[in-house]
Amino acid sequence: MLEIRFHGRGGQGTVLAAKILADAVLRSGKGQCLAIPEFGVERRGAPVAAYARISERPILVRTRIYEPDALVFLDAALLSAQTLGGLKPGGPLLLNSESPAARLAARAPGFRVEPIAATRIALEHRLGSQASPVVNTAMCGAVAAYFDLCGLEPLLAAVREAVPVKHEENAAAARQAFEIVQEALHARA
Amino acid sequence: MKKVLMGNHAAAVGAALARAQVVAAYPITPQTQSIELLAEMKEKGAFPGAYIAVESEHSAMAALLGAASAGARTFTATSSHGLAYMHELLHWVAGARLPVVMAEVNRALAAPWSLWTDQTDSLSQRDTGWLQFYCSTNQEILDTTIMAYKIAEAVRLPAMVVYDGFTLSHSYEPVEVPAQDAVDAFLPAYRPEQVLDTARPLAFGALVPPKEYLRLRRSMAADMARAETLIEEVGREFGEAFGRCYGVFDAYRCEDATTLLVTSGAVGSTARAAVDALRERGLAAGNLRIRAFRPFPAQALRRFLGRGVKLAVVDRNYSPGASGIFAQEIRAALYPATARPPVFGYVAGLGGGDITVELLQEIWSKVDEGKAEKTQPTWAEDAR
Structure with a gap:
């Protein structure tokens, strides 16, 4: 079982990102995903979290994830000792950032920081504004490729169904992030 | 689909x-x-x-x-x-x-x-x-x-x-x-x-x-x-x-269990994982998830629960001045039974607190090892 914790801000579509991944995993036929939101007070801009458990076997545990295998940050400013809490040693941390990994590593010593240029990708596809980019679908693409959760087609189908507007732009952002991560992983291998 | x-x-x-x-x-x-x-x-x-x-x-x-x-x-x-x-x-x-x-x-x-x-x-x-x-x-x-x-x-x-x-x-x-x-x-x-029908008037x-x-x-x-x-x-x-069968309760790995977790709602799903973890440690754990609360399945419980088994009831609810409510109901249901299993009440997760796999294992072990409080409900929480 793979356990991922997402950190984002109210209005960024953090919970929707976890839901999209659940749908993409189901469509891929590779197993199942249980997506659980952490609901605090529902305010725009306030830190929010969501959890995803992915497994080939039925998922029984319905609690928060305290010791995640991986973390995903939709907003890099949320990276702190508190939000890193419980991440397994050496665990990957997918961060919405354009800074080089080497520079980000100092902010999360002992973990593997993987920057994803989700804000730039979102803006290229006119998703949101400079002040408030809609990065959730790009981050979904990156997560799906990084953990080999599903193929591109099930991911894009899940994105198109889940987003309320700009279906093709969101699908294109997810595709771009998916392909960038896949290429980077191939180059490393 | x-x-x-x-x-x-x-x-x-x-x-x-x-x-x-x-x-x-x-x-x-x-x-x-x-x-x-x-x-x-x-x-x-x-x-x-x-x-x-x-x-x-x-x-x-x-x-x-x-x-x-x-x-x-x-x-x-x-x-x-x-x-x-x-x-x-x-x-x-x-x-x-x-x-x-x-x-x-x-x-x-x-x-x-x-x-x-x-x-x-x-x-x-x-x-x-x-x-x-x-x-x-x-x-x-x-x-x-x-x-x-x-x-x-x-x-x-x-x-x-x-x-x-x-x-x-x-x-x-x-x-x-x-x-x-x-x-x-x-x-x-x-x-x-x-039915209420103006063409054929009836009093209700x-x-x-x-x-x-x-x-x-x-x-x-x-x-x-x-x-x-x-x-x-x-x-x-x-x-x-x-292809999906349901009953008044759902018994998971109960057959040879020495102590059963008694749960309801989503905790009943997490409890299966706790039972699997306890079984991997060689312990005879089971989970009895109550599905029907009204009518309370008193007859079915009396038939199902034999001598020797202990019950660790996990209540995500509380009746002030009494105890967890499932624990009350189970005690009342089992009182007429000849082989009456001992019932230990745990109150946990009120107001949305997590009832984790670890907490459920801890509760099960306390009861199974005979270290549980018998007359009062025990308040339990995951420290995290």
Whole structure:
């Protein structure tokens, strides 16, 4: 079982990102995903979290994830000792950032920081504004490729169904992030 | 077809598949998405029933009292304070013997304010005469909603389909959505014996003398008792039609267990993982998840529980001045049994606190090793 914790801000579509991944995993036929939101007070801009458990076997545990295998940050400013809490040693941390990994590593010593240029990708596809980019679908693409959760087609189908507007732009952002991560992983291998 | 659904949508899809004819509802967190989906379906022409937007939960149930009296299949959903506000009408609907089905999303009651799961809201309505089913997965929410109509209409009593706020209501997972014709074959149209019809006037709910009142309450008691076996029958029939079988409780690895966790709702799912972990350590653990709270499956429990086994009851609810409510009910149900298993009560997760795999293992071990408090409930929480 793979356990991922997402950190984002109210209005960024953090919970929707976890839901999209659940749908993409189901469509891929590779197993199942249980997506659980952490609901605090529902305010725009306030830190929010969501959890995803992915497994080939039925998922029984319905609690928060305290010791995640991986973390995903939709907003890099949320990276702190508190939000890193419980991440397994050496665990990957997918961060919405354009800074080089080497520079980000100092902010999360002992973990593997993987920057994803989700804000730039979102803006290229006119998703949101400079002040408030809609990065959730790009981050979904990156997560799906990084953990080999599903193929591109099930991911894009899940994105198109889940987003309320700009279906093709969101699908294109997810595709771009998916392909960038896949290429980077191939180059490393 | 399998679809990723949140718990609230599973309830709404279940009501739509059951061909509910009248929905009257008022939004409240964490239930809102269930009635929002039905309103959205209505707007798009995908839900042919009537949707009545009302100004309160009290009015929602009053509207369904009227609609069900006129012979309609009805649905609503609520939570916590909304349910408390409905209280008077819950008695009315049950006394009038109307099979209204309601999704009830567990949320703690104020003061202080809380949004999160806690069963004290639904359990505090235990004496209203409603059937109550507690669900542990989104699939079970959808399936139970469909079965609830069949059971409620057969015994002429209303039914609550209860599930955890956020933990199930807002969580997404794959749910098998049955085909409409398969649901139609399982659940025929509602045909009440008497209906409110201006062409054939009848009086409903008139003032009755004590003898008549008592007689009517006794017939209600008899139908509640009948429901205990009917829940099993309908659950088996559902299994034959859809491949998923349900009963008054769900026993997991109980056969040779020395101590059983006794759970309900979403905790009943997490408890299976706790049992698996304990079994891997060579310990004889089992999980008994109670699905039907009203009628309380006293007979089935007495038949199932043999001598020697100990019960660790985990209650995400609390009756001040007494104990966890499932623990009370289980003690009462087992008192007449000759081989009476010892019952240890644990109160945990009030107001949405996590009841984790680790906490459940700790509770199980305390009871199994004979270190549990016997007369008082133990308050337990995960330190994280």
